[in-house]
Amino acid sequence: MASLSSMLKEHQLKQIKKREEIEQKRNAAVASSVHFTTKVVNHLNDGIAQTYLNQRKLDSEAKQLVANIDQFSRSINQWLTLMNGFNDSLKQLGDVENWAKVIENDMKEISCILEYVYKNSSNSTSIER
Template sequence: SGQISTLNLRLNFLIYSIRMLSSMIKEHQVRQSAKKESQETKRKEAVLAASNLTQALVDHLNVGVAQAYLNQKRLDAEAKQLHSSAANFSKQTGQWLNLVETFSSALKELGDVENWAKTIEGDVRTITIALENVYKDSQETQSQ
């Protein structure tokens, strides 16, 4: 009974932990989605800036060389930032994949523990019935 109680406590803790992890994963997915949208907006802005630069160079071939240089410099900085953000996103995605694999493993272990507990419970019932039968037989023998 003590072992089953301890097992139930551990099982409840695992379930709680899994729910918390699931909640954290959902929150992360929402944050990642927002971050991805932000990165997509920045990418579109970078593409638009590059397009604007090209158009300015065509329209004013010999005029505004200094401005084109500044625009290119800004584009380079944005591209570096975008590259850095993409690398961070990739790293975080890898970390979350590892976390999900750990979560999956914990779920499998939880299933194994649950099956073990059911087996133990069945064994305890069998022993209880056997002891009750022995007790009844001894009572009948004593009363005769």
């Protein structure tokens, strides 16, 4: 019986060693899964943090772009105002030139009439004498 008793003790010792081995492997697996989970979460957080920073940069650049567009729009409106004033001045200059030509033609016509009247009156005065 001693051998049966020693076999039982030996079997119980093997079971205890197996349980300890299984427990060690389970602890190692838990530690590995915790380590893996931590690495995955950190990797995802890094990506999310970078995405957030990129979004903030894009928002900032979009605001700057809107401000630049507003400034550009104001500049364009100022240039349009200046160009419209310039066009109006050119139109007025054209109107003055046209007016001057009309006056010049009228003066030439009056001059021709006066010359004609003068010549005719000179001829009629010399005929009457």
